[in-house]
Amino acid sequence: xxxxxxxxxxxxxxxxxxxxxxxxxxxxxxxxxxxxxxxxxxxxxxxxxxxxxxxxxxxxxxxxxxxxxxxxxxxxxxxxxxxxxxxxxxxxxxxxxxxxxxxxxxxxxxxxxxxxxxxxxxxxxxxxxxxxxxxxxxxxxxxxxxxxxxxxxxxxxxxxxxxxxxxxxxxxxxxxxxxxxxxxxxxxxxxxxxxxxxxxxxxxxxxxxxxxxxxxxxxxxxxxxxxxxxxxxxxxxxxxxxxxxxxxxxxxxxxxxxxxxxxxxxxxxxxxxxxxxxxxx
Amino acid sequence: xxxxxxxxxxxxxxxxxxxxxxxxxxxxxxxxxxxxxxxxxxxxxxxxxxxxxxxxxxxxxxxxxxxxxxxxxxxxxxxxxxxxxxxxxxxxxxxxxxxxxxxxxxxxxxxxxxxxxxxxxxxxxxxxxxxxxxxxxxxxxxxxxxxxxxxxxxxxxxxxxxxxxxxxxxxxxxxxxxxxxxxxxxxxxxxxxxxxxxxxxxxxxxxxxxxxxxxxxxxxxxxxxxxxxxxxxxxxxxxxxxxxxxxxxxxxxxxxxxx
Numbered sequence: 001x002x003x004x005x006x007x008x009x010x011x012x013x014x015x016x017x018x019x020x021x022x023x024x025x026x027x028x029x030x031x032x033x034x035x036x037x038x039x040x041x042x043x044x045x046x047x048x049x050x051x052x053x054x055x056x057x058x059x060x061x062x063x064x065x066x067x068x069x070x071x072x073x074x075x076x077x078x079x080x081x082x083x084x085x086x087x088x089x090x091x092x093x094x095x096x097x098x099x100x101x102x103x104x105x106x107x108x109x110x111x112x113x114x115x116x117x118x119x120x121x122x123x124x125x126x127x128x129x130x131x132x133x134x135x136x137x138x139x140x141x142x143x144x145x146x147x148x149x150x151x152x153x154x155x156x157x158x159x160x161x162x163x164x165x166x167x168x169x170x171x172x173x174x175x176x177x178x179x180x181x182x183x184x185x186x187x188x189x190x191x192x193x194x195x196x197x198x199x200x201x202x203x204x205x206x207x208x209x210x211x212x213x214x215x216x217x218x219x220x221x222x223x224x225x226x227x228x229x230x231x232x233x234x235x236x237x238x239x240x241x242x243x244x245x246x247x248x249x250x251x252x253x254x255x256x257x258x259x260x261x262x263x264x265x266x267x268x269x270x271x272x273x274x275x276x277x278x279x280x281x
Numbered sequence: 282x283x284x285x286x287x288x289x290x291x292x293x294x295x296x297x298x299x300x301x302x303x304x305x306x307x308x309x310x311x312x313x314x315x316x317x318x319x320x321x322x323x324x325x326x327x328x329x330x331x332x333x334x335x336x337x338x339x340x341x342x343x344x345x346x347x348x349x350x351x352x353x354x355x356x357x358x359x360x361x362x363x364x365x366x367x368x369x370x371x372x373x374x375x376x377x378x379x380x381x382x383x384x385x386x387x388x389x390x391x392x393x394x395x396x397x398x399x400x401x402x403x404x405x406x407x408x409x410x411x412x413x414x415x416x417x418x419x420x421x422x423x424x425x426x427x428x429x430x431x432x433x434x435x436x437x438x439x440x441x442x443x444x445x446x447x448x449x450x451x452x453x454x455x456x457x458x459x460x461x462x463x464x465x466x467x468x469x470x471x472x473x474x475x476x477x478x479x480x481x482x483x484x485x486x487x488x489x490x491x492x493x494x495x496x497x498x499x500x501x502x503x504x505x506x507x508x509x510x511x512x513x514x515x516x517x518x519x520x521x522x523x524x525x526x527x528x529x530x531x532x533x534x535x536x537x538x539x540x
Contacts, residue, residue, distance in 0.1 A: 174370045177338050181364040182387045183357055192383065196374050274374075 024053045051246040056253065059246040071247065075233065075254040082230040083258050085145050086217035089152025090209055090262075097157035097209075098202065101164025102190065111165075122158045126216065129154055130223040137224075144226050151220030156209040163205035167198025203270040210266045214259045230255050283350040285439055285471040286312040286335055292343035292496075293330055303496035304330045308344070310490065310499065314438065317465055317472045319482035319489045321528065322535070327497025328475045329443050335473060336364055336441050349438060360388060362439035363432030367447045369424035371416040371431075378403065378412040381431045388435055402430035405464060422453035426460065433468060440465075440472045446481070455516075458484055462511055479532070483524045484511060491528060493535030501531035 006014075027050065034045035043049055051059075060072035068074070100118065104111035130151050137147035171193050179189045221231030234255065237248035291308035294301050305327040312318055320328040333339040334346060337353035348356035356362065363384075371380045381399040390398065403409045406426040416424055425445055432440060442461075446454045458481060465472055476482050482489045483505055491501040505524055507515055515521055 172368070172370060174366045174368060175372065178364065178366070178370055179387070180338060181336055181357060181362070182384045183360060184387045188387050192386070193372065196372065199374075 027053055048242065048245055051249055055246045056249045059244070059250045060254075064247075071250060072254075075230070075251055078228060078230045078233050079254050079258040081145075081226075081228055082214065082217045082221065082255075083262060085148040085220070085226075085229065086152050086210075086213040086262065088146070088149035089154075089216055089220075090156050090206075090213040092149060093153035093156025093209060093213065094160050094206060096153065097160025097205070098164050100157070100161045101168060101198075104161070104165050105168040105194070106186070118158065118161055121154070126151065126155060126219055127223075130220055133220075134223045134225075144224050147224045148217055148220040148226055148229070151224070152213040152216030155212040155216035159205040159208045159212070160202065163201040164198060167201030168194040170201065171197045199274050203266070203274060206266050207263050207270075210262045211259050214255070214262055218255065230258070282314060284311045284347070285314045285316065285349060286310065286473065287347045287350075288344065289346075290344035291331070291334065291341045291346055293327065293334060293339070294342045305334075305341075306496040306498050308497075308499060312471060312473065314471050315469055317462075317474065317485055317487045319474045319476055319486040320492060321476055321479065321482045321489055322492030322497070322532070323494055324477065325497075326492040326494040328492050330497065331492075332441050332443050332473060332475050335439075336362060338364075356439075360384075360435055361437055362441050363435070363437040365425070365428050365432050365440070365442045365445045367444040369416070369421075369428040371424055371427055373416050375415075376412065377408065377414050377416070377419070377427050380416065380427055381434050384431060384435050398434055399430075402434050403427075405433070405467070406430045406460065420453075422449050422457055425449065425457060429461070429464065433464070433470065436468075438471060440470045442472065442474045444475050444477070446478075447476075454478075454481070459512070461485065466510075479525050479528050480516075483507075483521060483528060484516065489528055491531040491535060493532075500535040503527055503531060 030043075031045040031050055031052070034040070039045075047055070060075070061070050063069065064071040064074045100114070104115065133151050133154070134147055137144075137150065142150075168190075175193050175197075176189060179193055184192070217229070218231040218234065220226075221229040222235060226232065230251065233251050234248070237244070237251050241248050288308050288310045291305060292303070293305040294303050296302055308331060320331060322328050330339065334341050335348060335353060337348075337357040346353055349359075349361050351359065351361075371377075372383065375383070378396075378399045381402050382395045385395040385398055399412070400409070403412055406429055408423060408426055408430070411419060411423065416427070419427070428445070445461075446457050449457060461472075462485060464470075472485075474482070474485060486505050489503045489505060490499050491503065492498065493500045503524065507518070507520060507524070
């Protein structure tokens, strides 16, 4: 195969390009074929419903407003702000989630007392929670971006709690007895056996959380009234959809890339911290 | 001399009321320092439970138990014993060397003396070349040797082994037995060894305690008067076979009294 001898990075880069190419071909092919056959189901092939891929990319290089900077620049700045909120939310959610996980594994009482609320918290939709956070945050004079981060954290902590609990309980009972035979303290057992054993579980959760924190930040920006982030732009472009659909598509592409970048960073950290030894299994 | 282990009328009951299961009844035993004692019996005879009581991984329901003249709990806190389980129980994110260092980390040795001690222990079990390997890169026998090195790293006076070679093939098993005897001679550790293999118990031990189930108790005690230095020739000595027969008959008697 031609791929042999290439570095891993080159290969994954090529495969990403390949998938983009396949997607473009499918998208444009659908438009061509459905137009020729005059089909309109399930999606109309016209330029309003499905703008040409080059128009979407082109929209990124046209000014967002008359005489303004190109859309790409505006959206990259927006993505930067949103990612920063997402990152802070991710860290808050991760720390709180890990802390709760440790607490629940240490204390069955705490788990019984709090776990139902942790679960219940996730059945309440974010759009219901967000305004409350905004109002309370406003009262306490919390900066707007931090309010958004707290909303993002709300989506982030749950997978971390669940997987931390699962992971901390994953070591074999004999590993725990072994530590007991050394007269180790619970803290030593936690850090030397349970946490290392839980790392693969926690990183799985963190990947879910990284994506969720971006969504949380985007959605959180709306009730918080945060300007300049992706949330506001996505809302605005969706209102202008009939006039300029390619702008919304372009913003969605940027939001998607932001999410991929974040999850990518977490995956990189996972490879770095979860020992090479365990990749074999 | 203080006995390494002394038990008087030990009993152990799991569960309570109608669901209570009596695992051990009226266990008396005295182990002198330097002994190599095997507990042998069919599964369910409580031999592992007895070992766990000695290691303070469970608490007796009745009787008196001392380890080096102390309560088992105190002996555990004093790190008087090392434990080897049937599965090697190595931490798979640690290298062989780091696994051997685990108890030393807990016990507060500095990194220099940890490394030196791990080196010495790996030499003892002849695995120096594998210090940087991860557990999954080793065979089952090698993993168990790491577990033994780890159990001995902090020089405990007592080594508790719970069917350590139960999962190994026969050839590896015999090599490991040889190895354990060599280590026992080199380190003057007292060993309590749980097994259900008659030849293994006879080959290794100075004494074999035969147990029978429901409730578990010690039915016979057989002193193994083979030469102190045992090797592959021992396995073909007539006395070895006589003792195997003796242990087997003791086990049968235990079963019959049960029926």
